[in-house]
Amino acid sequence: MRIGMLTGGGDCPGLNAVIRAVTKSLIRQCGAEVIGIEDGFLGLIERRVRPLGWDEVSGILATGGTILGTSNTASPFAWRGRDVAAEVVAYQRELGLDALVTIGGDGTMTMAARLGEVGGVPMVGVPKTIDNDIAGCERSFGFDTAVATVTEALERVETTGQSHGRVMIVETMGRYAGWIALEAGLAGAADVILLPEIDFDLERVAAVCRERHARRRATLICIAEGARPVGGTLTVERAVAGSPDPIRLGGVAHLLRERLQPRVDAEVRATVLGHVQRGGSPTPFDRVLATQYGNEAAHLLRRGQFGRMVTLQDGRLASVPLAAVAGQNRRVPLDHPLLVCAREIGVCLGEAG
Numbered sequence: 497m498r499i500g501m502l503t504g505g506g507d508c509p510g511l512n513a514v515i516r517a518v519t520k521s522l523i524r525q526c527g528a529e530v531i532g533i534e535d536g537f538l539g540l541i542e543r544r545v546r547p548l549g550w551d552e553v554s555g556i557l558a559t560g561g562t563i564l565g566t567s568n569t570a571s572p573f574a575w576r577g578r579d580v581a582a583e584v585v586a587y588q589r590e591l592g593l594d595a596l597v598t599i600g601g602d603g604t605m606t607m608a609a610r611l612g613e614v615g616g617v618p619m620v621g622v623p624k625t626i627d628n629d630i631a632g633c634e635r636s637f638g639f640d641t642a643v644a645t646v647t648e649a650l651e652r653v654e655t656t657g658q659s660h661g662r663v664m665i666v667e668t669m670g671r672y673a674g675w676i677a678l679e680a681g682l683a684g685a686a687d688v689i690l691l692p693e694i695d696f697d698l699e700r701v702a703a704v705c706r707e708r709h710a711r712r713r714a715t716l717i718c719i720a721e722g723a724r725p726v727g728g729t730l731t732v733e734r735a736v737a738g739s740p741d742p743i744r745l746g747g748v749a750h751l752l753r754e755r756l757q758p759r760v761d762a763e764v765r766a767t768v769l770g771h772v773q774r775g776g777s778p779t780p781f782d783r784v785l786a787t788q789y790g791n792e793a794a795h796l797l798r799r800g801q802f803g804r805m806v807t808l809q810d811g812r813l814a815s816v817p818l819a820a821v822a823g824q825n826r827r828v829p830l831d832h833p834l835l836v837c838a839r840e841i842g843v844c845l846g847e848a849g
């Protein structure tokens with residue numbers, strides 16, 4: 497068996513743990529040859545691959561990033577104005593691949609499914625993203641590490657906020673889903689948590705800050721990059737040319753700071769955490785989850801269960817068809833138990849009233 501493997505989309509902690517587990521499982525279980533594809537789908541377009549053996553994947557379990565490199569712009573269906581999907585499919589055949597492991601998020605799974613439809617080799621997907629927004633998957637690896645990083649940041653920002661009696665705003669990543677802000681906000685004891693799923697009422701947030709200033713000096717606000725005020729729009733940091741989803745969110749914390757400042761006596765400060773959340777060593781939880789996902793991907797390959805993504809459902813390893821994941825985005829449901837819990841302990845979610 498000859499298996500290709502790539503990492504696609506934004507990197508996240510735990511990618512190397514998956515690469516290691518897939519490779520070691522396949523070598524041990526069936527003596528398979530594993531070919532690493534560099535920089536995601538870009539490596540298939542530019543014909544850049546290298547063999548992955550036991551030695552190449554040893555000692556990488558706890559390292560951040562991806563030893564294969566990744567890309568969140570390259571699309572074989574629109575590469576520098578051309579559709580090169582047929583050439584990519586031909587290259588997969590030239591490499592003699594029996595299947596391809598794609599470790600990525602919703603975008604990577606969409607691309608994997610599309611390449612399969614035009615004759616590409618069979619695929620097995622592994623869900624990665626700090627955003628935790630992949631359909632059919634209750635936990636992507638990388639998320640736990642991001643939550644831990646944001647939680648630590650919130651705690652650090654809180655002590656300086658207390659010292660100065662300020663309103664402190666911390667902005668998280670997450671695109672159109674609020675999972676990181678919600679879990680880290682709860683873990684970091686944020687007073688206000690603002691998510692893309694609930695448009696926030698500025699006057700309500702200001703009232704909470706004023707009330708807290710009188711009682712507790714400081715207010716800690718955790719806001720997701722995809723959050724927006726009632727009647728407002730998303731805050732776009734930049735558009736990335738050539739990216740299938742060109743919008744990069746960012747900066748809503750500064751918008752909130754500007755609008756809050758005239759409404760409160762305390763000084764307001766904003767911190768945008770950015771890529772700090774995506775880097776560094778995975779938590780033990782993510783190391784274990786990524787290892788299980790990689791091992792399970794090897795099982796699917798050996799059983800010939802292609803066109804599927806490994807996943808976690810009700811705490812158990814499982815798999816779902818790529819078609820059920822492609823083009824989807826898993827957002828926080830408005831009746832999610834963590835939202836109910838946050839409200840009941842007095843966290844403001846920006847809702848009016």
Ligand SMILES: Nc1ncnc2c1ncn2[C@@H]1O[C@H](COP(=O)(O)OP(=O)(O)O)[C@@H](O)[C@H]1O
Binds near residue numbers: 536604605
């Ligand atoms: N809507 C889409 N249709 C087809 N391919 C896509 C789509 N979105 C992303 N891709 C491909 O998947 C890769 C990674 O996508 P991206 O959304 O950046 O990351 P992720 O896989 O983490 O969601 C992109 O480089 C592109 O090749």
Ligand SMILES: O=P(O)(O)OC[C@H]1O[C@](O)(COP(=O)(O)O)[C@@H](O)[C@@H]1O
Binds near residue numbers: 625774
């Ligand atoms: O690194 P870039 O291109 O600025 O992308 C930033 C985006 O990537 C993420 O970090 C991860 O998203 P993906 O997992 O979909 O790649 C988002 O939270 C963030 O909005």
Ligand SMILES: [Mg+2]
Binds near residue numbers: 505602603625
């Ligand atoms: Mg994505």
